[in-house]
Amino acid sequence: MSSQIRAGVVGVGSIGKNHARIYSGLAGVDFAAILDTNPETANGISQQYGVRAVTRLSEFAELVDVATVATPTPDHYEVGKFLLNQRKHLLIEKPITERPDQAEELVKLAKERSLILQVGHVERFNPILSALEQRLTKPRFIEAHRLSPYPFRNVEIGVVLDLMIHDLEIILHLVRSPVKSIDAVGVPVLSKGEDIANARIRFQNGCVANVTASRISPEKMRKIRVFQEDAYLSLDYQSQSAEMFRLVSGMITREAVEVDKDEPxxxxxxxxxxxxxxxxxxxxxxxxxxxxxxxxxxxTEITRSATGELIKELGRR
Known part of the structure; x- marks a missing residue:
């Protein structure tokens, strides 16, 4: 692959337009093509960044080496499969697909073709996560809150797959232990799927995570707190700020954690x-x-169960 890499975006709506903005300014990147089913949206991005707008996925594939797939979730699998078969490196926005078997097929396809398949769990690139990992020993309890106003987009999926999945991916990364059980509840308020949900996840190593997500909050909140034997860390994804509390010589100390702020x-x-x-x-x-x-x-299945309070043992994990 040449040093100048050709990039494109499929789906330049509320999320994809930001990928377009960044690709247009990345060094060593030729922002070559976009595709969107809305001609007005596509033309607007095309004019703003001087990028070619196309209407067919086959034409798009001829113009790029790498691509972001930022379509609605139900389209991730088909678009991703087509582009992988065209031997394109992909960044697919989260969730990767609607179903795990679809995700597994894309993973297998990328591996067979020696292609990069990255997924847009953008908080993994938040500088505060690096600060947390440097200080993490053995987490015992994790509490995460992710609250947003109603988006009027992406409501074909519930809040667990829309928002909570960010924290779930991070928690799996931090804990690195199989899930033992889940207790969850969710409530649909403005859409057919759950708009607010809470899950309590127990891991086999003893760690417990309590995770709340809402898309009917008047204000945004993106916070995570991690408790371990020697410290308690409180982190804010939005402000990219963090504090650490420790017991030193019988006294509780509170210190700000230095974070190199940047756009995730x-x-x-x-x-x-x-x-x-x-x-x-x-x-x-x-x-x-x-x-x-x-x-x-x-x-999601537990929140939609008959009682909404089912505790499900996950012995197969």
């Missing part, structure tokens, strides 16, 4: 381009995204 999406796309160019595995692989998807679906 820019870091994500730069990493994707670098991995594609060098042929190395991405930070968030298709396999990791598939595991987060499976957990999110388990939680």
């Amino acid at each position: 999406l820019k870091r994500e796309l730069q990493s994707f381009v670098d991995c594609s160019r060098r042929g190395v595995q991405p930070v968030v692989s298709g396999s990791e995204a598939a595991a987060a998807l499976e957990l999110a679906i388990e939680i």
Whole structure:
């Protein structure tokens, strides 16, 4: 692959337009093509960034080396499969697909063709996560809150697959232990799927995670707190700020954690381009995204169970 890599975006709506913005300014990237089913949206992005807008996926594939797939979730599998068969490196927005078997097929396809398949769990590129990992020992309890106003988009899926999945993927990454049981509840308020949900996840190593997601909050909140034997860390994804509390010589100390602030999406796309160019595995692989998807679906099924309070043992994990 040449040093100048050709990039494109399929789906330039509320999420994809930001991928377009960043690709247009990345060094070593030729922002070559976009595709969107809405001609007005496509023309607007085309004029804004001087990028070619096409109407057929086959034509799009001829113009790019790497691509973001930011279509509605139900289209991820078919679009992703087509582009992988055309030997294109992909970044698919989360969730990777609607179903785990679809995700597994894309992972297998990418592996067979030696292609990069990265998934857009963008919080993994938030600088505060690096700060957390540097101080993490053995987490015992994790609490995460992810709240947003009603989006009026992406409501074909519930809040667990829309928002909570970000925290689920991070928690799986931090804990690195099989799930033992889940207790979850969810409530549909403005859409057919759950708009607010809470899950309590027990892991086989003893760690417990309590995760709340809502898309009917008046204000945004993106926070995670991690408790371990020697410290308690409180992190804010939005402000990219963090604090650490420790017991030192019988006294509780509180210290601000230094964070090198940066735009997570820019870091994500730069990493994707670098991995594609060098042929190395991405930070968030298709396999990791598939595991987060499976957990999110388990939680969604529990929230939609008859009682809404089912505790499901996951002995197969």
